[in-house]
Amino acid sequence: MEDTTGTDRGSATVQVSRLFQGYGRTMVLRDVDFEMQGGEILALIGPSGSGKTTLISTIMGMMPPKSGSVHVLGVRMPNREQLGNIGFMAQTDALYTNLSGMENLKFFASLQNVDKRRFAESAMHAAKIVHLENALNRRVAGYSGGMKRRLSLAIALIGDPEILILDEPTVGIDPELRREIWSELHRIADQGHTIMLTTHVMADAAQADTLLMIRQGEAIAKGSPEEVKEQYRATSIEDAFVQAGRDQDAHLGND
Amino acid sequence: MRTWAMTRRVLTELLRDKRTLALMFAAPLLILTLMYFLFQGANNTNADLAVRSVDADLVSAMQIDGMHIHDVTASKGSDADGGTARQVIRDQDYDGYLEQSGDSLTLTLAGTDQTKSGLILQSLKSAQTTLSAKAASATIASQAASLKQLEQKVTELSAQLLALNAGKQTASSSQSASPSTSSSGQQSQRNPSTTVTVTYLYGDADSTFFDTLVPIMMGFVIFFFVFLISGIALLHERTTGTLARLLATPIRRREIVNGYLFGYGIVAIIQTVVVVSYTLLVFKTEILGSLWTVMLINLMVAACALTLGLLISTFARTEFQMMQFIPIIVIPQIFFSGIISVDSMPRWLQAVAHAMPLFWGSHAMSDVVEKGAGLSQIAPDLGVLAAFIVVFLVLNVLVMRKYRRV
Numbered sequence: 327m328e329d330t331t332g333t334d335r336g337s338a339t340v341q342v343s344r345l346f347q348g349y350g351r352t353m354v355l356r357d358v359d360f361e362m363q364g365g366e367i368l369a370l371i372g373p374s375g376s377g378k379t380t381l382i383s384t385i386m387g388m389m390p391p392k393s394g395s396v397h398v399l400g401v402r403m404p405n406r407e408q409l410g411n412i413g414f415m416a417q418t419d420a421l422y423t424n425l426s427g428m429e430n431l432k433f434f435a436s437l438q439n440v441d442k443r444r445f446a447e448s449a450m451h452a453a454k455i456v457h458l459e460n461a462l463n464r465r466v467a468g469y470s471g472g473m474k475r476r477l478s479l480a481i482a483l484i485g486d487p488e489i490l491i492l493d494e495p496t497v498g499i500d501p502e503l504r505r506e507i508w509s510e511l512h513r514i515a516d517q518g519h520t521i522m523l524t525t526h527v528m529a530d531a532a533q534a535d536t537l538l539m540i541r542q543g544e545a546i547a548k549g550s551p552e553e554v555k556e557q558y559r560a561t562s563i564e565d566a567f568v569q570a571g572r573d574q575d576a577h578l579g580n581d
Numbered sequence: 582m583r584t585w586a587m588t589r590r591v592l593t594e595l596l597r598d599k600r601t602l603a604l605m606f607a608a609p610l611l612i613l614t615l616m617y618f619l620f621q622g623a624n625n626t627n628a629d630l631a632v633r634s635v636d637a638d639l640v641s642a643m644q645i646d647g648m649h650i651h652d653v654t655a656s657k658g659s660d661a662d663g664g665t666a667r668q669v670i671r672d673q674d675y676d677g678y679l680e681q682s683g684d685s686l687t688l689t690l691a692g693t694d695q696t697k698s699g700l701i702l703q704s705l706k707s708a709q710t711t712l713s714a715k716a717a718s719a720t721i722a723s724q725a726a727s728l729k730q731l732e733q734k735v736t737e738l739s740a741q742l743l744a745l746n747a748g749k750q751t752a753s754s755s756q757s758a759s760p761s762t763s764s765s766g767q768q769s770q771r772n773p774s775t776t777v778t779v780t781y782l783y784g785d786a787d788s789t790f791f792d793t794l795v796p797i798m799m800g801f802v803i804f805f806f807v808f809l810i811s812g813i814a815l816l817h818e819r820t821t822g823t824l825a826r827l828l829a830t831p832i833r834r835r836e837i838v839n840g841y842l843f844g845y846g847i848v849a850i851i852q853t854v855v856v857v858s859y860t861l862l863v864f865k866t867e868i869l870g871s872l873w874t875v876m877l878i879n880l881m882v883a884a885c886a887l888t889l890g891l892l893i894s895t896f897a898r899t900e901f902q903m904m905q906f907i908p909i910i911v912i913p914q915i916f917f918s919g920i921i922s923v924d925s926m927p928r929w930l931q932a933v934a935h936a937m938p939l940f941w942g943s944h945a946m947s948d949v950v951e952k953g954a955g956l957s958q959i960a961p962d963l964g965v966l967a968a969f970i971v972v973f974l975v976l977n978v979l980v981m982r983k984y985r986r987v
Contacts, residue, residue, distance in 0.1 A: 386829055388985050404986055410831040420826030422590065424597040429590075436586040437830040463599075 337398070339364050339489060339520040340385060345394035347384050353392070354380045356543045362536070367515050369534035370524040371567065377543045377546075378524045379417060382491055384513065385522070399488060410439045413487035415525075417494050419474040427458055427477050430466060431484055431540040440485035452480040453511045457503060462507060472498040479507070483514075490514065493524040496530055508533050528563045535565065539570055546570045583832050587840020591814070592847065601810060605852060609802035610859050616798060617864055620791040628697040629675040630704075633665075636681060642708035647700055651675065677701040726937045783869070783951050795866050796950035797918050800942040803849055803879050804886040805911055811845050812890030813903050819894070828985040834978045842887055842974075849883030850876065867952030878949065878959070881966040882942040883926055889938070889975030918943035941965045 338361040347355040354377045362368050370378050382405060383389055385396050387404030396403040421430055431449045440448060440561075453459040456476035466474065473500045482490060496504050508530075515521055515535075523530070531537055537554050539547040545571045547554050551563055558573075560566035595602060631653045632640055640650055653669055666678040666689035676697040680690040688705065690698045818824040827837060853876055860866040868875060893910060897903040917923060917934035926934065934940045947964035948954035 388828070389823075390986055406831050406833070408831075409829060412829075414826075414829045415831070416822060416826055418822045418824035422594060422823060425590070427743075429593065432588055433590050434830065437583050437827065437832050541662060576586045 337363055337415070339366075339399055340522065341359045341395075341397040342381075342385065343395055345381075345384065345396065346392045347389070348392055354543050355384070355540075358394075358543075358545050360538060360545060360548055362520050364368070364518045364520055364535060365515050367511060367521045367523070367534045368536045368538055370522065370530045370538050370540060371528075371540050371563075372540035374526075376540045378540055379493060382493055382522070382524065383539065386414065386491065402544055411484035411488040412436075413485070413526060415478045415482040415490075415492040415495055419478050421466045421474055424465065426463050426465055426499045427453070427469070427480075428462040430477060431481060434481045435484050438485050438487070444485075447487065448484050449480075452483040455483060455507065457506075472500070475499060476503070482488070486519075488519060490521040490523075492520060492521070494524055494526070496525060496527060504530075528567075531563050539567060541571055541574055544574065546574050584836045584839045584843065587832075587837060588843040588847075591841055591844030594814070595810075595844070605810060606855055607850065609806065609852065609856050612802060613795075613798055613856070614859065614863075616794055617812075620794060621789055626696045626700050628677065628700045629673070630677045630679060630701050630702075631669045631675050633672065633678070633680045634682065635686070636680055636713060639681075639708055639771075641955055642711045643704045645704045645707060648704050653678075669963055679705070684864055703884040760819050783953075786904065791864070792866065792951070793947075794920065795860055795864070796946040797920060797943045799853070799860070799875075799950075800879065800882045800939060800946050801915060801918060802854055802856065802916070804882050804939055806852070807845055807849055807883045808886040808893075808911060809903070809907070810890075811841060811887045811898075812894040812906075815841065815891045816894040816897055816900065820899070825984050828981070834981040834985070835974070836907055836979070838888070838891065838974060838977045841891060842884060845887045846880060846883060849887075853879040866950075868950050870949030871956065872932050874954075874956055874959070875946065877956075878942060878945050878963070881970070882939070883964055884970045885938040885942070885973070886965055888970055888977060891977050892973050892980065913937070914939035919947055938966060938969045941969075969973070 338527065340362040342361065343359055344512075345355055346353060358381060358465050360368075361371065370381065372378055384391055385398065385403065386409065387396070387398075387406075390479065391461050392405050398405070398408050422433070425433070431452070432445065435445050449462075450459065454481050455461055458473065458480060460489075461473060466477065469477065469572040475495075479492070479495055482492060482495075496507070499507065511521055512533075523534075524533055532551050535550060537547065537549065537551055538545055539554070547557065547566070549557065553568050554570075555561070555563060558566040558569040560569055591833045627647045627649065629649045629651065630643075631651050633652075633839045634653050635654075640652070643650060651673070656669075666687075667678065668680050669675060670689065670691050676691045676694065679727075680687045680689075686705075688701070690701060692698055784819065814826070818827070824837075828834070856874060857868070857872065889910070893906050894903060897906065916936045917937045923931055923934045923940065945954075945959040945966075948959055
């Protein structure tokens with residue numbers, strides 16, 4: 327059953343097919359099916375509790391799918407080694423507050439198999455993107471919430487991974503820095519890397535190449551921001567999102 | 582490589598936490614010092630005993646170290662139901678009351694302090710032993726004397742016989758006088774000694790309960806602090822989400838556990854060096870076995886404490902809940918670590934003891950410190966400790982499946 331659709335997967339960096347996922351008896355994701363190409367930025371939008379984080383942890387292989395499959399760079403997940411190709415930023419800042427910013431970067435870089443010779447350059451580059459280069463020698467315990475968020479992003483960026491998975495990367499980040507981060511994300515994508523992020527901010531969603539709307543565990547809409555707006559005859563992504571939700575409810579009511 | 586990164590991070594974090602560091606190194610020394618002073622004094626038990634109409638020989642035989650005997654024969658009369666005994670013990674705050682009527686002795690003990698009651702009983706028993714030994718020796722002496730007399734008569738008779746046979750009859754009276762003097766000289770030599778000579782296979786007369794405690798406590802303090810601090814450290818990783826974040830990298834689950842193992846292993850080595858040098862320099866404790874063996878045992882005890890601490894932290898959601906495991910996991914181990922002799926426990930309790938890692942650690946440690954046991958003699962203990970470590974390690978790795986399945 328492996329690789330029957332090998333030709334299809336050749337170009338896809340992330341492929342999720344017919345995914346069902348849940349905890350115990352409760353199903354969190356139902357029949358989610360999509361794929362991403364190199365150079366694509368996909369924004370995952372949906373209300374809290376809709377299953378965004380579960381989808382991310384399934385893609386990363388933290389939990390094996392109940393049914394269906396997930397492939398990252400052609401390798402079926404869960405796969406431990408493949409995590410080295412994924413730069414991950416969690417929803418909550420998981421940082422060692424007793425260590426300095428630099429020590430945090432160094433520690434995660436060594437777990438992520440980042441080449442030692444490339445580390446210094448890579449760390450500086452990542453720190454510059456998030457404007458933390460002057461705070462790297464301070465203990466994280468003294469960082470503000472936004473600084474911690476930025477350090478988490480820098481950790482995800484270090485080592486220039488093939489895939490970036492960012493769970494709410496722009497929370498607590500000021501508009502100016504957010505703009506800079508977005509231009510950096512576009513630059514990274516232009517180099518052929520794949521970026522997947524979750525967000526509640528529609529301005530962020532508008533920056534993505536593709537939107538994937540998830541509601542009550544189902545992917546209810548997918549396409550470029552323009553396509554999605556057109557599909558629901560809405561003027562904004564927000565309106566399209568609300569309309570998509572109504573359609574889903576109506577559909578469920580008919581069942 | 583990733584294990585080493587983990588180890589370095591664990592150590593760096595610990596070094597930055599000055600209070601925890603102080604706790605790990607200063608607290609064991611504080612506990613040991615307190616115990617040193619507390620158990621030095623344990624040898625100087627005193628007991629006050631009132632005696633009434635007790636045989637003077639018995640009273641003088643009961644005068645051993647720490648016994649203070651007060652003769653109350655002169656004070657007002659006794660009654661059979663023990664009312665006076667109560668009265669005297671209460672009024673004078675004595676620890677016991679001994680009364681003799683005829684051949685029978687009645688001892689009433691206050692019974693509030695077991696060591697004092699023990700001392701009185703011990704002095705009474707030893708006095709009785711001394712007296713009966715004296716009586717026995719007197720009997721033996723008299724028997725020996727009569728034997729001598731018989732022997733002497735035989736010699737006399739045979740001499741007379743010889744004299745008769747020889748047909749000469751001189752000096753028969755002088756012969757009878759000399760053996761009797763020599764027999765009285767022998768009699769005093771034969772009198773068996775009532776003093777006992779004690780020799781020690783291990784330790785000496787100055788050994789206190791503290792000397793027994795040192796090896797046990799060395800293992801225990803290391804077990805306790807490594808268990809608590811490593812458990813809380815991993816719990817902290819769990820609650821702050823860094824453990825889940827770690828597992829989002831290609832690290833192996835066992836590399837995480839090993840990182841902790843090596844990090845706290847290094848801490849345990851330093852802790853052992855500090856504790857051992859302190860007991861050697863300050864308490865002048867003698868370690869008969871090799872210091873390297875002591876180090877090895879402590880390292881194994883630390884590994885056991887660490888893997889158990891990490892495992893137990895899975896069942897705690899907060900630091901406070903982690904503390905709740907101390908009376909369940911740690912305190913029972915003290916009881917079975919040799920402070921109370923395990924051999925004298927009922928069979929089922931002995932079985933419980935053998936399920937405690939610290940029992941094996943303390944057993945090995947006591948053998949090395951007090952009896953100079955070598956590595957081969959404590960190999961079984963170390964083997965059991967190693968088995969505990971392996972089991973806990975495997976369980977830890979399995980428990981982490983909750984976060985990542987591969």
